[in-house]
Amino acid sequence: MNLDDLVFHPWSLQGPRDVPTLVGGSGSYVTDISGKRYLDFSSQLVFTNLGHQHPRIVAAIKEQADRLCTLAPGNASDIRGEAARLIVEVAPGHLGHVLFTTGGTEAIEHAVRMARLYTGRPKVLAAYRSYHGSTSTSIHLTGDPRRWASDTGMAGVVHFFGPFLYRSAFGSATPEEECERALAHLEQVILLEGPSTIAGLVLESVTGSSGVLVPPAGYLRGVRELCDRHGIVYIADEVMVGFGRTGAWFGVDHDGVAPDLLAFAKGVNSGYVPLGGVLVGDEIYDMFTKRPYPAGMTYSGHPLACAAAVGAINAMHEEDTVGAAARLGTHVLGPGLRELAERHESVGDVRGIGGLWAIELVRNRLTKEPLVPMGASGPANAPMVSVAKACLDRGLMTLVLGNRVHVAPPLNVNDSDAATGLAILDQALAVADTFVT
Incomplete structure (x- = not known):
């Protein structure tokens, strides 16, 4: 029996889920029951500002x-x-x-x-x-x-x-x-x-x-x-x-x-x-x-x-976590995400501040048509599900909402881990590019 199946999950279609079972964490990483590590680029729901197990x-x-x-x-x-x-x-x-x-x-x-x-x-x-x-x-x-x-x-x-x-x-x-x-x-x-x-x-x-x-x-x-x-x-x-x-x-x-x-x-x-x-x-x-x-x-x-x-x-x-967050946005995430936007036609907009950013994905940059409609679910949301899966398969936990990938790592993430996360996002955005019209 998968014990997760006994849990009634918020904001979710109920039933068996294909998600990792997380059992540990340290800093900017969490570990699943098989020992695989994931870089947490979402701070869970944007709350682990100081990372895991501080x-x-x-x-x-x-x-x-x-x-x-x-x-x-x-x-x-x-x-x-x-x-x-x-x-x-x-x-x-x-x-x-x-x-x-x-x-x-x-x-x-x-x-x-x-x-x-x-x-x-x-x-x-x-x-x-x-x-x-x-x-x-x-x-x-x-x-x-x-x-x-x-x-x-x-x-x-x-x-x-x-x-x-x-x-x-x-x-x-x-x-x-x-x-x-x-x-x-x-x-x-x-x-x-x-x-x-x-x-x-x-x-x-x-x-x-x-x-x-x-x-x-x-x-x-x-x-x-x-x-x-x-x-x-x-x-x-x-x-x-x-x-x-x-x-x-x-x-x-x-x-x-x-x-x-x-x-x-x-x-x-x-x-x-x-x-x-x-x-x-x-x-x-x-x-x-x-x-x-x-x-x-x-x-x-x-x-x-x-x-x-x-x-x-x-x-x-x-x-000095506040100062670190300001630097993270100005010197690491902001420039890195804007560079990704230049390489991927699916990126309509990049915006954010400090340790909170979003990549808005579109089918067409000129019309700004979202990659998925507002409130999309089921087959209509398949493109964003594919992007999220591409991240998770590569060891990156992200927060995907609507037609956006939200980037919000712990505020004390080091530059090397941030670069790793951006590199994985680069690969995942190639998946989003396949839906561009």
Whole structure:
């Protein structure tokens, strides 16, 4: 019996799967049950920012397990407080308190709840081409095909177009035009929906799994100004890009803005133990000093998860992980991926920042027709399945989403391993080229 067949797998067609069984890992590599090693160019789901089995994080978990494995959230905890201190120290603006969750989707749920309680308004704005989680509120906020099967149209969510120059909804020719027109569009959505009905705006600071869309300079500043003007709570979704992934502690840092609430998870402890949270601004925090916050979680601020965060954040400071991520994007992944684009007709666009990049594959560069349609599955998705298989067969774990190959290795990947990953991608893109028309 294959024990994996007993597991009900998320986002998957159920039944036997042809995937390796992973039993070990070290640094940028994982090992399957047969002993074969795979270079992890996805950081799993973009969360092992410090790679696998980082000794500082493992030691922190072990030390906490020897002291106290678990604790109810109503009790004070030294390790929970230390994790909050380290997170607040690197946070932007006046985000001075942390509500701990067990992951990013819960963080988004609670951030939206706080915004609605704070403003007394019902609606929330979110971008198309976004992903915010798979629970009820967060899946409705999501702006890509993963929402379709669950969307009831009753969650008070209004979607808008964010900036995306390669497939501009506004006919823009330059990043500056795209920024200006996207902000004008957002303002029109706010005015037509009625500012007095809008509690919050949820925005990935860099769009992650829906395309790796890096906003043009000034866009986040413009969003901040619109939210201030209309009394809307600005919620930054930093679940994927927070804690160094973009070459800054948080994605909003690139535009020098601070949101009212900031949702995080993944990189806060490299995903070693499930942990997420909401960084809460002072004004919203002050409201809940006068009335209780009407929600909670059994495992909020779990000691083992918080210990992992303390180990991870301290390691990031000591190893300058943020600087390493910036260099990775500027000197290694960016140039390497653009060189691949010059050699392969299937590559329509390469975009990214720090340790988060995407290769968008097309059937025709002139028409920009995607290699597979949006939301493709089954035979329609065969070209991307072939690309993913070409990578895996050669020992490279990638994240293939839609018509894109996402490149997101651990932020401490060395140059030699990065070069190996790019060389395998070169071979896999030759497979994609066979589908070009």
